[in-house]
Amino acid sequence: MDVVSDAISAVRLGRPSFNRVRVDGSWCVRLPPYEGAGFHVVLEGSCLLVPDGGAPVPLGTGDAVLLPHGNAHVLADGPVDAAAVESAMPFGQWMAEAEAAAPRAGTGPGAVELLCGKYRLDRSRVHPLMAELPKVVHLPGREGSHPELRAAIGLLGGELDARRPGSHTALPSLLDLLLVYMIRSWMAESTAGAWPGALGDEVTAAALRALHADPSAPWTNDRLAAEAGVSRPTLARRFTARVGRSPMAYLTWWRLTFAATLLRDTPDTLASIARRVGYATPYALSHAFSREFGTTPGRYRARLQGGG
The missing domain is CATH 1.10.10.60 (Homeodomain-like)
Structure with missing residues (x-):
């Protein structure tokens, strides 16, 4: 085992969970704090992530974002003011309404398709590598950047579309791979963390x-x-x-x-x-x-x- 794999294995519990959602129009939803790590992948379109107490993070097609400490945050179709953030719809309610509106939802202008999920983590003995991850790890989907991460996102999109035989095993495995690649990509770009320096x-x-x-x-x-x-x-x-x-x-x-x-x-x-x-x-x-x-x-x- 290597250090990154061991650091993840020490805290990861069970299988990751996820929701795929496609929406259009105006929307603003809140995801509460979570005893784990949250993630989002923008499969199509663009939106805005607003972490509690942090600066808004614009997200575009192919972007991946990891919230390794499970911080509460808001997702919205575009810029929002404090009142909109405060009155944001709970994520569970939003998902239920989006599912009820399918397949009509997400067919209009400005449609956005998201993969939203979370990893269960045991916080009782977090490896310092995991502990020093920032509240938000944003990995833009720029052409030529993080090719392994881009490939994993592409494979995820294919499995979600096709639902081929074996997808029940493939999807959790790809989501685990996504976590590894997000952490690896952060380490490659980080200029402040101690652990990228230690492993370098x-x-x-x-x-x-x-x-x-x-x-x-x-x-x-x-x-x-x-x-x-x-x-x-x-x-x-x-x-x-x-x-x-x-x-x-x-x-x-x-x-x-x-x-x-x-x-x-x-x-x-x-x-x-x-x-x-x-x-x-x-x-x-x-x-x-x-x-x-x-x-x-x-x-x-x-x-x-x-x-x-």
């Missing part, structure tokens, strides 16, 4: 790849420095400056975060999980886990299974 630094990236590839290995600073091809002081300096933790502190945090993911997603015993994340005994893992998360692994798993 060959020494830090090599160390992170090694830790994520085999978190159960008996890592030491010397062994990790050898893996990255530098001296121990060089690794410590560059890794800590870019990641915000020393290599061994990051390893401890990631092992426990990975253990939490395994407790959530697998029926594995605590002994098996301890081995996979680099702890000699279930007791050692339980002690470290309780210190990090404030609860025992057993109670953590029981809470998730009980939905409480």
Whole structure:
């Protein structure tokens, strides 16, 4: 596994959900805060996204936008004033009315077709890469920009149109791919985030790849420095400056975060999980886990299974 994949896997829950809607005329809808990440893809036309407390973001055909922290926002056919934002129609009601009006809806001038969806995320142990994403990640559909993202959007549009055999599996997989490509595209363009810099630094990236590839290995600073091809002081300096933790502190945090993911997603015993994340005994893992998360692994798993 690589760092971006692990960062997503640690927080993602279940399958993404989505709605496809086609409208025309004048409209303004509100999407409330969500314990996850929201996204929109403009398949045709243009509209405006207005995040709460943020500047309006014009969206055009082929644009993708990710709201990684689930912030409330408004979508509208064009510029809106404060009164229109305040009185915006709830998204659920808007969708119901759009479905009732189909197939007549979205056939007039200024028609807009949108794919609106959300990813369920577990906020209890967000990887710092995910945490530093801005409130709105806007990826314009410019010709020649982000070709992988453009290809994923094209495939999504095709699956939505055709509803071919296998689409029940293809659509969630394409939506998962869309999330990866949106984050990857942000990293390629970001000039401020720490994690794009960390993964762009060959020494830090090599160390992170090694830790994520085999978190159960008996890592030491010397062994990790050898893996990255530098001296121990060089690794410590560059890794800590870019990641915000020393290599061994990051390893401890990631092992426990990975253990939490395994407790959530697998029926594995605590002994098996301890081995996979680099702890000699279930007791050692339980002690470290309780210190990090404030609860025992057993109670953590029981809470998730009980939905409480």
